[in-house]
Amino acid sequence: MSLKIYISGTLYDKEDAKISVYDHGLLYGDGVFEGMRSYGGKVFRHGEHLERLYNSAKAIWLQIPIAKAELETAVNDTLVANGIEDGYIRLIVTRGAGSLGLDPNRTSDPQVIIITDHISLYPTEYYENGLEIVSVSTIRNHPDALSPRVKSLNYLNNILAKIEGLQAGCVEALMLNHKGEIAECTGDNIFLVSHGEVLTPPIDAGILEGITRDAVIELAKSSGLAVREIPLTKHDVYIADECFLTGSAAEVIPVVKVDSRVIGNGRPGTITRDLIAKFHELTRS
Ligand code: PXG
Secondary structure, eight states, X not given: OOOEEEETTEEEEGGGOOOOTTBHHHHHOOEEEEEEEEETTEXXXXXXXXXXXXXXXHHTTOOOSSOHHHHHHHHHHHHHHTTOSSEEEEEEEEOOBBOSSSOGGGBOOOOEEEEEEEOOOOOHHHHHHOEEEXXXXXXXXXXXXXXXXXXXXXXXXXXXXHHHHHHTXXXXXXXXXXXXXXXXXXXXXXXXXXXXXXXXXXXXXXXXXXXXXXXXXXXXXXXXXXXXXXXXXXXXXXXXSEEEEEETTTEEXXXXXXXXXXXXXXXXXXXXXXXXXXXXXXXXX
């Protein structure tokens, strides 16, 4: 059976799910999106993802044509239509079809797209042994140019960083901000553990406020750990006891090498492993 894709109120077979080549989502990356996960048929932190989507849209003057509650129902219905329990959901809102010019006033009919698919996981080896990542020369978008808090369809900033990472043989790349501070990875937030404290860059370092990041901060605090959102440098990363990344796709994944430096003892740390277990419990119970 072919996967069903939701486009603006109608479910289409994957082969028939089509969008205009005049859509400004395609022409200019003009639109917003979310990547979410479902566990046992329930979308993890659905409300938070929808809120971020509507906030991203608001920041770019994009009016999502349906109400939040209606979109929430559409996502759930699309999961059911595809019989997906544990899956990945891509929610997209484009500016809609218009003329061949930037002016969003000359578009009409923003498109709401819901793709639900089976999740393709990183190999379990990455979770057991940890990732190696590198810092790259492409800095994260300057917040005054395009706020990294907006999850827009224009991901070239992150894609260029990802290419640099891949060329160095790494599946994730660490991006700095315009001040040279640690920002985040191309599709994941970053955390350090240093002297028993959990450290992560603050939102105003110019990062996406990750939903998984928020969940992990809560988990760490409720297990009695101190969590500090503070500006961090590459030096802080190199001397950290532990390092891990968070994201809807990767969940919580250990990092054991950064820029060829071994982090801690080169194995996923105890606090990292504990948070992975707690995140598993949170999502699978
Ligand atoms: N930072 C950036 C730049 C992201 O794009 C995250 C952090 C983590 O946020 P959440 O809310 O997911 O905890 C993201 C989101 C993919 C993929 O296919 C991943 C993301 C976005 C788009 C695609 O791996 N990560």
